[in-house]
Amino acid sequence: MTTRCLLMIVSFVVFSISMAVEGRPVWDGVGMVDIWNNVGEPITVHCKDLFTDLMPQRIGHGENYIIRVQPNREETTLYTCSFVWGLNRSQDFPVWAGSSHHNPSICGAVGSRKCLYEVSQQGILVANSSMSVGQPEGGSTWQLFREWRHTAMSPDAS
Helix, strand or coil: CCHHHHHHHHHHHHHHHHHHHCCCCCCCCCEEEEEEECCCCCEEEEEECCCCEEEEEEECCCCEEEEEECCCCCCCCEEEEEEEECCCEEEEEEEEECHHHCCCCCCCCCCCCEEEEEECCCEEEEECCCEECCEECCCCCEEEEEECEECCCCCCCC
């Protein structure tokens, strides 16, 4: 078992225990976005929805960041995250959307309550819809979801 796989299982167990302490079943109407950093150095992730700003989070290499999503009744909840790696690479996109968005390219929009992303040097990868405890199962694979945008550094940056 790889270290990455073991870390994903441990994070799922911790998430499950925290949900059980709160007296709720793990997936009872609650969605989860799990973002793994496999870039090789720290990244910054800033996620928010219409009402909640989760503030920028620094995620070290090999670490993950879990967002617990409580969808509203209308299933219109939309979480967007921006990703920054180094001085000139960034990306931002919706990481979770309620089913009313009907957009199969966004996790959560087609009924899935678990969304797994891996941030790599190539870009952001997503596990396809067949997932189990933090890793794709069977013939499932990680797919490149978004490549990094390269931004020019300002002359003042050093």
